[in-house]
Each structure stands twice: as C-alpha cells, then as structure tokens.
C-alpha cells in the first residue's frame with residue numbers, strides 16, 4: 001500500500017485540482033475589452049442583448065439581469081410580495097442566499113427536509129409545513145438536478161403559493177425534456193465563476209409574468225422609472241419617478257457581454273460536465289462505502305457539482321479524515337452544504353438542530369468532488385485513484 005499524502009506520502013497529483021473553475025477563452029476577453037472601449041459600461045446595449053439571449057435560450061417571456069444571484073433571489077421575493085408576517089418554505093440543503101433573501105423581505109424562512117434519493121426538497125415535507133401564513137416556496141435545483149417542479153407547482157396552485165426556483169446550479173439543465181426556467185413563477189440564475197456560465201458576479205430572473213418582470217426592473221434600479229407608460233405624473237422630459245424602494249442591483253455591460261460570450265459555449269460546457277460526471281459514475285459505482293448520485297427519469301442534469309456520500313461505518317473512515325486526506329492528495333474537494341439553519345446567525349433567530357433530520361444526516365456524509373469543463377478525463381481518474389487509495393487505508397485499519 002502506498003502511503004497517504006496526509007501521512008507524508010507522495011500525493012496522487014502534483015498540482016491542486018480545484019472543485020470548480022471558470023472557463024474563459026480569448027473570445028470572452030475580446031468581448032469584454034470591446035465594451036471597455038465603448039460608450040456604455042453599465043445599462044447599455046449589452047444588458048438587453050444578454051437578457052434577450054437568456055430569454056430565448058430558456059424559452060420565457062421576460063429576463064431581467066441583476067448584479068448577482070443573491071440579488072436576483074431578493075428581487076424575486078420582493079416581486080412575490082413576500083413581507084413581514086409571511087412564511088416561506090425553503091430547502092435546508094442550499095447556499096444561505098436562498099433563505100437570506102426571505103429574511104431581507106422581513107419574512108420567516110421555514111426549512112423543509114430533503115428527498116433521500118435526489119437530495120432536493122421533499123414535496124411531502126412542503127405539504128406538512130404549509131399553513132395560513134405560508135406565502136411562497138423557494139426550491140433549489142441542488143447540484144444542477146432539477147426539482148420535481150410539476151409536483152411542486154401542483155402543491156403551490158392548490159394552496160395559492162408562489163414558487164421561486166433557485167436555479168443557480170442549473171442553467172441548461174432539463175426537466176422532462178424542457179429547459180429549466182419556464183416552469184416556476186420565477187426562476188433565478190447566478191453567474192458566479194463556478195456556475196454553469198459566468199459574468200464574474202451576475203444574476204438573472206426569468207418569468208412569464210409581466211407584473212413580476214416590471215416590479216423586478218424597478219427594484220433593481222432604486223424603484224425609479226423614466227418609462228412614459230409607467231409614470232404616474234407627466235411633468236416634463238427631464239422627469240423620472242421613484243415608485244417603490246428599490247436598490248442598485250444593476251449588472252454592468254462589461255459583465256453582460258461576458259455573459260453573452262459565455263452563453264455561446266454553454267452546450268460545450270454542459271456536454272463536458274455530463275461526460276465527466278458519467279465517467280465518475282462508471283469509476284465509482286462499484287466501490288463499496290461510496291454512494292454516487294442518482295438521476296431520476298425526468299432529469300437531464302447540467303452537473304454543476306458532483307456529490308458523493310461516504311459510508312463512515314463500512315469504510316472505517318470519518319468524513320473529516322476522508323476530506324483532509326483527499327485535500328492532501330491535491331484533490332480540491334468541498335462540502336455542499338451545511339444545512340442553512342445550523343449557521344450561528346440562524347441559531348440566534350431560534351432555529352435548532354434536529355429540524356430536518358435527513359438533511360443533517362446527509363450533510364455528515366457528503367463530499368463534493370472536482371467537476372468543471374476545464375477538467376480532463378485523466379483528472380477524474382486522479383480523483384478516483386485518490387479515493388481508492390484512501391479507502392484501502394481504511395480497510396487496513398478495519399482488519
């Protein structure tokens with residue numbers, strides 16, 4: 001047996017392999033430079049161009065570019081009319097932004113447990129949490145795998161709730177053969193560097209509802225409009241009007257043109273991610289002690305992240321050891337996510353451990369393996385080699 005790097009042995013890889021990374025080429029660079037030399041650095045022609053491209057890619061009526069994915073969630077929650085006294089059901093396994101957006105509106109996030117197979121929000125858990133105060137549901141396509149949105153929309157329609165789909169992981173993922181983004185009342189995307197495409201920082205809300213779209217457009221720019229059709233008073237050509245309390249959540253043209261250039265390559269990015277995920281599946285499926293992700297019939301995931309579960313009992317290794325040993329082998333593993341309500345800030349608000357037992361158990365076992373379009377098949381083989389190396393050490397300890 002070769003000695004583990006964590007014990008001073010030679011690591012499987014010489015160079016560190018990050019879990020996620022942007023893929024930028026010369027076309028992206030040129031597009032950004034061209035905007036820098038143009039008249040508009042922000043809210044110019046690149047914004048509407050990017051919005052129109054996303055609109056037709058997803059197949060929706062409206063797309064509104066926003067400064068980041070968190071602001072997109074905030075804007076969607078605002079447009080949904082979420083306010084103090086409301087409850088909003090949110091998945092417990094997500095990035096904090098999904099529920100922070102509810103808090104920004106003064107409402108109360110209510111955390112739902114996850115489905116043990118898809119790791120997405122469990123529709124049964126949603127049903128149990130609905131009461132008179134429930135206003136909306138924020139669901140997350142965790143890892144890029146779409147939630148069962150038909151079932152969730154049915155629950156929502158029956159109970160008069162608004163559904164916001166946090167699709168930060170899933171631009172380009174498909175549900176029942178349809179692009180993600182056209183099923184929920186509003187869907188939000190993030191263009192952070194590790195996400196399916198990047199604008200450095202950036203986000204988008206898509207919807208088929210004109211009322212939501214108009215509110216979000218106002219909200220992203222101070223609540224101010226100059227649009228003649230929207231003005232309540234007509235004072236003169238200089239006139240503009242603040243109609244609600246908005247923010248400066250605008251995206252720059254520099255970011256938007258990078259988004260346009262990135263979107264042209266999304267099919268290449270997605271097919272690379274799908275190919276690498278399939279290779280992970282093949283290399284890991286028969287290793288005992290490891291659970292690979294399952295994809296339901298309705299899903300064609302874009303594989304934003306690849307998450308495995310470690311069976312600590314049968315391997316004789318803790319997740320912490322596994323994690324640290326993989327990092328020592330120069331494999332940039334990560335953990336997505338700590339159940340949001342276990343954060344100190346949320347604990348201060350009164351949330352307690354034990355709220356979502358399946359989410360908490362899931363969190364104890366998970367490790368995110370590196371996956372991004374810049375990786376090669378050999379990189380995936382390095383990761384699986386490192387996993388096997390560490391597992392064989394565990395077996396030795398077991399004996």
Ligand SMILES: *Cc1c(COP(=O)(O)O)cnc(C)c1O
Pocket residue numbers: 068069070071094095097098140166168169190191192201202203
């Ligand atoms: C990345 C992410 C966000 C936030 O997006 P930003 O663009 O970083 O603000 C929200 N929700 C989920 C699930 C994310 O992964």
